[in-house]
Amino acid sequence: MGFRKTVLAVASGVVVSVGGAGVAQAQSLTIALAAEPTAADPHYHKMTANDAFSAHVYDSLVARNAKMELIPSLATSWKNLDDLTWEFKLRPGVKFSNGQPFTSKDVLFTICRTLHNETNVSESYTDTTKRITDVKTPDDLTVIIKTVAPLPLLPAEMARSLPILWSGIAQGGKLAFAPKTGCGVTGAWPTVTDFNTGKTAIGTGPFLMKSYVKGTGIQLERNEAYWGEKPHWKTVKMVPVPSAGPRLTGLLSGDYDVIENPAARDLTRVKDNAKFDFVATPSTRLVFLQPDIGRNPSPLVKAADGKNPLQDVRVRRAMNMAIDRKAIVQRIMDGMATPAYQYMPDGMFGALPQAPEIKFDPEGAKKLLAEAGYPNGFELTLSSTNDRYVNDAQVAQSVAQYFTRIGIKTNVDAMTASIYFPKRAKREFSLPMGGWPAETGEASALFQLWVASLDAPKGQGTSNYGANYNPEFDKLYLPAADTVDPAKRKAGLEAATKFALDNVALIPLHFESSIWAFKKGLSYEGRRDQYTLATSVKAK
Amino acid sequence: MLVFILRRFMQSLLVLLAVSLVVFFAVYAVGDPIELLVNAEASEADRLAMIKRLGLDLPIWQQYTSFLFRALKGDLGTSFVHGIPAIELIVQRIPATLELVLVAITLTIVVGIPLGLVAGLKNDKPTGRGLMAGSVLGFSLPNFWQGMVLILCFAVWLQWLPAAGRGDTVAVFGVPLSLLTADGWSHVMLPAVNLALANIALVLRLTATGVVDAKTQEYVKFARAKGLKPRRILTRHILRNILIPVVTVIGMEFGSLIAYSTITETVFAWPGMGKLLIDSIYQLDRPVVVAYVMLVTFIFVMINMLVDMLYAALDPRVQLQESE
Numbered sequence: 001m002g003f004r005k006t007v008l009a010v011a012s013g014v015v016v017s018v019g020g021a022g023v024a025q026a027q028s029l030t031i032a033l034a035a036e037p038t039a040a041d042p043h044y045h046k047m048t049a050n051d052a053f054s055a056h057v058y059d060s061l062v063a064r065n066a067k068m069e070l071i072p073s074l075a076t077s078w079k080n081l082d083d084l085t086w087e088f089k090l091r092p093g094v095k096f097s098n099g100q101p102f103t104s105k106d107v108l109f110t111i112c113r114t115l116h117n118e119t120n121v122s123e124s125y126t127d128t129t130k131r132i133t134d135v136k137t138p139d140d141l142t143v144i145i146k147t148v149a150p151l152p153l154l155p156a157e158m159a160r161s162l163p164i165l166w167s168g169i170a171q172g173g174k175l176a177f178a179p180k181t182g183c184g185v186t187g188a189w190p191t192v193t194d195f196n197t198g199k200t201a202i203g204t205g206p207f208l209m210k211s212y213v214k215g216t217g218i219q220l221e222r223n224e225a226y227w228g229e230k231p232h233w234k235t236v237k238m239v240p241v242p243s244a245g246p247r248l249t250g251l252l253s254g255d256y257d258v259i260e261n262p263a264a265r266d267l268t269r270v271k272d273n274a275k276f277d278f279v280a281t282p283s284t285r286l287v288f289l290q291p292d293i294g295r296n297p298s299p300l301v302k303a304a305d306g307k308n309p310l311q312d313v314r315v316r317r318a319m320n321m322a323i324d325r326k327a328i329v330q331r332i333m334d335g336m337a338t339p340a341y342q343y344m345p346d347g348m349f350g351a352l353p354q355a356p357e358i359k360f361d362p363e364g365a366k367k368l369l370a371e372a373g374y375p376n377g378f379e380l381t382l383s384s385t386n387d388r389y390v391n392d393a394q395v396a397q398s399v400a401q402y403f404t405r406i407g408i409k410t411n412v413d414a415m416t417a418s419i420y421f422p423k424r425a426k427r428e429f430s431l432p433m434g435g436w437p438a439e440t441g442e443a444s445a446l447f448q449l450w451v452a453s454l455d456a457p458k459g460q461g462t463s464n465y466g467a468n469y470n471p472e473f474d475k476l477y478l479p480a481a482d483t484v485d486p487a488k489r490k491a492g493l494e495a496a497t498k499f500a501l502d503n504v505a506l507i508p509l510h511f512e513s514s515i516w517a518f519k520k521g522l523s524y525e526g527r528r529d530q531y532t533l534a535t536s537v538k539a540k
Numbered sequence: 541m542l543v544f545i546l547r548r549f550m551q552s553l554l555v556l557l558a559v560s561l562v563v564f565f566a567v568y569a570v571g572d573p574i575e576l577l578v579n580a581e582a583s584e585a586d587r588l589a590m591i592k593r594l595g596l597d598l599p600i601w602q603q604y605t606s607f608l609f610r611a612l613k614g615d616l617g618t619s620f621v622h623g624i625p626a627i628e629l630i631v632q633r634i635p636a637t638l639e640l641v642l643v644a645i646t647l648t649i650v651v652g653i654p655l656g657l658v659a660g661l662k663n664d665k666p667t668g669r670g671l672m673a674g675s676v677l678g679f680s681l682p683n684f685w686q687g688m689v690l691i692l693c694f695a696v697w698l699q700w701l702p703a704a705g706r707g708d709t710v711a712v713f714g715v716p717l718s719l720l721t722a723d724g725w726s727h728v729m730l731p732a733v734n735l736a737l738a739n740i741a742l743v744l745r746l747t748a749t750g751v752v753d754a755k756t757q758e759y760v761k762f763a764r765a766k767g768l769k770p771r772r773i774l775t776r777h778i779l780r781n782i783l784i785p786v787v788t789v790i791g792m793e794f795g796s797l798i799a800y801s802t803i804t805e806t807v808f809a810w811p812g813m814g815k816l817l818i819d820s821i822y823q824l825d826r827p828v829v830v831a832y833v834m835l836v837t838f839i840f841v842m843i844n845m846l847v848d849m850l851y852a853a854l855d856p857r858v859q860l861q862e863s864e
Contacts, residue, residue, distance in 0.1 A: 032704075038621050038622050038623075039622060039623060044623065045577075045621075119623050120623070121577055121590075121620075121621070121623060122577055122578045122586065122590050123586045123589065123590070126586075192622075192623045192624065193624060196624070213632070213716070213811075214622065214629065214632060214811075215632075215633060215636075215811035215812075215815065215816060215819075216636070216705075216706060216709075216716075216811040217705070217811075239704075239705050239809070240809075240811075241704055241705065241809040242809075242819070243806060243807075243809065245688070245807075246691075246703065246704040246806075246807060246808065246809045247704075247809075249691050249692075249695060249696055249703040249704065250695075250702070250703045250704040250705070250809070252695075252696050252703075253691070253695035253696050253699055253702060253703040254699060254702075255695075255702045255703055255704060255705065387822075416822075417576070417822075418570075418571040418573075418575075418576055418822060418823070418824045419570070419571050421572070421575035421576060422571055422572030422574075422575045425572070425575055
């Protein structure tokens with residue numbers, strides 16, 4: 001093998017110095033991301049990677065702790081003056097990274113900017129702001145917001161999708177809330193490129209954006225004038241490494257200090273190694289099946305009587321009982337998931353405090369099927385992605401085996417996400433698999449889109465691909481969704497949850513866990529919202 | 541010469557047009573980017589507004605003609621995902637890929653040709669045989685597997701070199717280059733070796749067979765009979781003659797490395813164009829895919845032209861005009 005030796009000799013000869021490559025100095029941190037933010041503009045595209053990045057450079061009025069509970073941030077308190085009016089009291093003494101003070105004017109400007117955002121992807125940051133009818137700023141530290149309808153989720157939405165910008169990044173005179181005419185801004189509104197280059201990347205957050213290079217990484221520097229707890233790290237580098245293999249080897253070889261979402265099957269390499277550690281945190285992302293209840297017959301179901309058995313609630317309950325969720329979590333998910341017996345993790349707002357376990361009972365399931373008139377079962381196709389959720393294709397395979405066991409002969413059709421989602425939207429499937437995180441931290445997140453009846457203009461039921469329009473559910477859910485009073489709202493959402501579970505609107509499978517692996521000597525506070533934050537990395 | 545270049549230029553334009561047609565229709569026939577881009581929480585009105593904004597509501601031939609008109613003005617469309625011009629996105633990635641490819645090609649030349657000469661001159665000795673046998677491994681083992689083994693050996697076990705990513709960069713005239721820093725070199729080494737291995741093997745074999753062939757030719761025997769020094773025979777006579785196929789292959793490889801270093805870039809998380817292509821395909825970022833293919837086609841056409849000109853410089857018998 002003289003040839004190889006020569007090559008390697010040459011290779012190692014060229015390397016001048018390797019020391020220091022990726023060794024964590026006490027003050028600098030390198031994080032490998034699984035998904036890269038698609039822009040440095042905090043109002044560009046509502047995706048976990050983008051929002052997590054924004055949280056380093058910008059603050060919102062409200063923040064979320066690791067458990068997704070709302071905590072004060074740029075606002076110290078908020079309350080309802082009436083069903084349509086909110087008052088936010090702002091934190092005094094906060095400065096932007098350019099030294100300018102933060103005032104109510106900046107909140108007003110930011111709300112207007114989301115409504116004048118030509119370069120964003122899909123208007124994803126206007127969902128809330130376009131329902132605002134007026135913003136008043138009686139003084140520098142008070143903001144009063146009026147909405148077109150009751151918006152109980154306003155504080156949660158503030159936490160998730162309104163990173164505050166400095167009002168000086170666009171020229172203008174006196175600002176006032178008038179989105180149609182530009183709120184008093186006379187110059188050009190900032191574009192996505194302005195943020196990418198750093199020109200307008202001025203926030204109040206714990207870090208300053210030093211550079212953002214697509215595909216290469218993001219460099220952050222500690223904001224020495226930060227109003228809150230100062231981050232431990234002076235400099236932070238975030239490198240996008242989309243493939244799980246290279247991410248893990250990068251950690252093992254010492255290039256990265258923290259990595260997002262290593263593949264669960266590779267975790268043994270971290271577990272058995274004294275130099276590394278990991279944390280797994282259940283997220284709110286539910287993986288579920290969505291039976292086609294709205295059509296008879298359904299395109300991918302073949303039953304002897306020519307009907308669609310999925311319309312019979314007994315059949316859906318049988319399918320629910322046929323799945324051994326614990327086995328799937330143990331064997332397919334390597335323990336990095338939590339079996340789901342309801343649509344949100346136990347105890348979250350509007351979920352049941354403790355959902356009764358859906359027992360694995362193939363015999364009982366067979367009985368139910370026979371009762372529904374299908375003693376010999378029927379045939380259907382389970383459709384899923386193979387590159388979107390953790391081990392999605394394998395999960396689909398094992399669920400299909402459980403169904404086949406009770407007599408429902410199930411085929412699996414797994415495909416890449418970019419093909420799958422358009423097909424699902426065209427309703428070509430009878431039993432698609434889906435995944436959805438409860439990003440507002442409460443039950444309404446899933447119900448609004450996936451379970452409620454279709455009302456497209458209101459953004460309601462738009463993901464209800466099974467067309468399971470159930471007036472009884474709507475009667476429980478819709479009033480609750482508009483209730484501002486927390487106790488009443490909670491009770492209403494719980495009742496809706498109970499009904500949806502009994503009706504098996506969706507078949508829940510499990511909640512994915514998010515995993516972070518890191519060098520020994522560090523710790524990471526795992527977050528339910530799956531954000532990877534440099535501020536959550538602590539040195540022991 | 542000028543006529544040749546002009547004619548080639550016209551041909552290139554036709555090729556580009558044909559490629560744009562094929563790629564545009566192929567890429568636009570797959571999937572629905574709206575589904576990936578639009579938020580599930582968006583209302584129907586927002587959805588329709590977005591479809592309109594991206595021009596996806598027009599029939600495909602109309603989308604193509606408007607693309608073509610804009611392309612003539614140098615605008616190859618705007619990335620759906622990143623919201624900036626596709627060409628800008630690609631150009632940002634060019635330095636990284638070029639760095640990687642240049643290091644790999646340099647390795648190929650400085651390692652491949654000398655070793656090929658050795659293997660050819662000593663083709664009946666163990667050294668030569670060993671080199672030829674070893675080179676088979678070089679291009680028969682799959683590229684991604686070689687990459688992983690390199691990472692395992694040098695990054696995970698020995699911890700000499702970083703496993704992934706690009707090192708620190710220095711801006712030269714605004715272009716970020718990593719080959720000017722030690723950290724940059726340490727990062728580029730493994731992926732460049734990974735990219736070069738197969739090519740080294742290829743060039744080594746080509747050179748070796750050329751040398752074996754030339755050794756027995758009349759003109760070499762004559763040169764030896766004239767009493768020329770072996771070194772001069774090798775450089776003036778043998779090398780000049782055997783380099784023609786080698787130059788061709790290196791030229792072609794240079795093009796394909798730029799265009800398709802995808803596997804290596806993925807394995808080593810190297811932020812180059814190949815990785816951009818893969819990401820864009822997954823995200824159905826149609827304008828980027830189309831712009832990428834157009835650009836790569838253009839590069840290929842240019843490289844072919846350069847190779848033809850190099851031929852003429854190497855071999856006076858080659859005429860650049862096509863014979864009537």
